[in-house]
Amino acid sequence: MTPxxxxxxxxxxxxxxxxxxxxxxxxxxxxxxxxxxxxxxHGQGDxxxxxxxxxxxxxxxxxxxxVTRLLRGRxxxxxxxxxxxxxxxxxxxxxxxxxxMQDHFLDPGVFIRSLSARGSVGGLARATxxxxxxxxxxGKDVVIVETVGVGQSELDIxxxxxxxxxxxxxxxxxxxxxxxxxxxxxxxxxxxxxxDRDGAARIKVELExxxxxxxxxxxxVPVLTTTAVDGTGIEALVDGIEAHREHLRSSGEGEARGVAxxxxxxxxxxxxxxxxxxxxxxxxxxxxxLLADVKxxxxxxxxxxxxxVDDEEVVAAxxxxxxx
Amino acid sequence: MTPxxxxxxxxxxxxxxxxxxxxxxxxxxxxxxxxxxxxxxHGQGDxxxxxxxxxxxxxxxxxxxxVTRLLRGRxxxxxxxxxxxxxxxxxxxxxxxxxxMQDHFLDPGVFIRSLSARGSVGGLARATxxxxxxxxxxGKDVVIVETVGVGQSELDIxxxxxxxxxxxxxxxxxxxxxxxxxxxxxxxxxxxxxxDRDGAARIKVELExxxxxxxxxxxxVPVLTTTAVDGTGIEALVDGIEAHREHLRSSGEGEARGVAxxxxxxxxxxxxxxxxxxxxxxxxxxxxxLLADVKxxxxxxxxxxxxxVDDEEVVAAxxxxxxx
Numbered sequence: 001m002t003p004x005x006x007x008x009x010x011x012x013x014x015x016x017x018x019x020x021x022x023x024x025x026x027x028x029x030x031x032x033x034x035x036x037x038x039x040x041x042h043g044q045g046d047x048x049x050x051x052x053x054x055x056x057x058x059x060x061x062x063x064x065x066x067v068t069r070l071l072r073g074r075x076x077x078x079x080x081x082x083x084x085x086x087x088x089x090x091x092x093x094x095x096x097x098x099x100x101m102q103d104h105f106l107d108p109g110v111f112i113r114s115l116s117a118r119g120s121v122g123g124l125a126r127a128t129x130x131x132x133x134x135x136x137x138x139g140k141d142v143v144i145v146e147t148v149g150v151g152q153s154e155l156d157i158x159x160x161x162x163x164x165x166x167x168x169x170x171x172x173x174x175x176x177x178x179x180x181x182x183x184x185x186x187x188x189x190x191x192x193x194x195x196d197r198d199g200a201a202r203i204k205v206e207l208e209x210x211x212x213x214x215x216x217x218x219x220x221v222p223v224l225t226t227t228a229v230d231g232t233g234i235e236a237l238v239d240g241i242e243a244h245r246e247h248l249r250s251s252g253e254g255e256a257r258g259v260a261x262x263x264x265x266x267x268x269x270x271x272x273x274x275x276x277x278x279x280x281x282x283x284x285x286x287x288x289x290l291l292a293d294v295k296x297x298x299x300x301x302x303x304x305x306x307x308x309v310d311d312e313e314v315v316a317a318x319x320x321x322x323x324x
Numbered sequence: 325m326t327p328x329x330x331x332x333x334x335x336x337x338x339x340x341x342x343x344x345x346x347x348x349x350x351x352x353x354x355x356x357x358x359x360x361x362x363x364x365x366h367g368q369g370d371x372x373x374x375x376x377x378x379x380x381x382x383x384x385x386x387x388x389x390x391v392t393r394l395l396r397g398r399x400x401x402x403x404x405x406x407x408x409x410x411x412x413x414x415x416x417x418x419x420x421x422x423x424x425m426q427d428h429f430l431d432p433g434v435f436i437r438s439l440s441a442r443g444s445v446g447g448l449a450r451a452t453x454x455x456x457x458x459x460x461x462x463g464k465d466v467v468i469v470e471t472v473g474v475g476q477s478e479l480d481i482x483x484x485x486x487x488x489x490x491x492x493x494x495x496x497x498x499x500x501x502x503x504x505x506x507x508x509x510x511x512x513x514x515x516x517x518x519x520d521r522d523g524a525a526r527i528k529v530e531l532e533x534x535x536x537x538x539x540x541x542x543x544x545v546p547v548l549t550t551t552a553v554d555g556t557g558i559e560a561l562v563d564g565i566e567a568h569r570e571h572l573r574s575s576g577e578g579e580a581r582g583v584a585x586x587x588x589x590x591x592x593x594x595x596x597x598x599x600x601x602x603x604x605x606x607x608x609x610x611x612x613x614l615l616a617d618v619k620x621x622x623x624x625x626x627x628x629x630x631x632x633v634d635d636e637e638v639v640a641a642x643x644x645x646x647x648x
Contacts, residue, residue, distance in 0.1 A: 039626035039630065042627070263615070266628050273629050274639070278598060279595070302360075302366055308594055309598055309643065309647075312643070
């Protein structure tokens, strides 16, 4: 590791926000030292990681805002990773939310980082995990991961959270959509936000009925109601999150999730690192004439790729060329 | 290749739709023979590949529907790959569109395949490219790739098209958003759909002004207007697409795109194939104690991954274990 990066790590551990931000940028851009940095900070900190997801317009940001306020009131420090995997055409609200969140900007106990699909090399799920780990190493008590929308990438992102809060609103079809989206499987807590609107009681009952159809799992998923704009229900939500953390600890489920998570993470890092080296290696001409034959169309891309992976020495040469 | 797959390829080439559908499923699921199948069919067919993208609600599906109808009227066969990378919460319309498209279902000259993020192993861009290649090998004259939304994954998807049609509607902010989304760079043809609404003329002028600010590129991007629901402007759109194809041919730009595309495709296939073998190899215990140490937390995932990639023999052993 370069002395500069070592210095950043030292200053980050000493609580310097600027050093944390610089390390985040280094890691998000997948610079050469990324894996070393992540390896160094691994396992540092003991933050509770809470994911918030749900459809656009469910009021997740306002909810996260209120939860943050309450946690700060209880003396906890908070890190927020706000993930926007959506297209620029639907992303307008996020920017506004982030501006609003600047309420917390002057509070040294809160650190907010936004991630978007366009800015992240190597995938949002990975960048989110890395940012979360950095916030943990920075010493935050709670790290909140917030995603807009609920496609496959958001489900992947939520896998890193200890507790997943799924936020819905009293609107027709939401519960069915939530089921289709796989949210029923990942939710540790359901929140019906904007509970002052018509239909809140109905959607709560629907969710509870759907949850009863599932085989019991040790933790009974609560369906809470909140009105984020005026703070109603936030205290019960934070209590619910803490109860779930306690359940993870006492039941051993937290440890089981940790084992699966570490294996996933290892595979993801291995995949990314090999991919990165292959791309660099190929660009550095380690394949000689083969690449020229691909470009000219003399050999088809699939056949050429098979020829490379089936030859151990060629793979080794490409990886070597891409390793530094 | 197994005799069964060889038989599918033979029947697909003979025009059997069921065989094509089965090969698509095999490839989409990344079954073991995928690379061989794709290598075998590579370069077959001579379809014009046209991409349609733009924000949700722009009427892309109706437009594709009308373009398909017109192409059929001109005696051309059409394949459609309808890609939905969006979350299930915004995906409702797509299903409806696909049902509507069943108009064409009884027409043997049209083949429609839908892809969604949830169903595709190994990425939507790759699955889209593979489905397009299969439709080309099947002998379609035109393959239309339609995506909902315009995030990074959609831009990647559009790179495989010979001609990209960007569809907008007369709504405030659309042109600015289109610029932010990178659509100005990828559009070969702009369409202002729902041109009977207020503001259509204004957005057309705005787009034309923005296009004039760009350095000239040989092809002058037209801004067309359509009203897809009643078919207005469809004929001019199809003529525009054919003119663009002619430009690609005569200017040599088509060949240049082909070279870049083949290199991209080679890298993507190489990456996917190595990744797939690594995952399989790791699951087959080729790492021995290391994986156990990762799971137990004795070694951190990043450090473990670095240890693997930095050791050529270990990488080779993992790839070997995952190769069959």
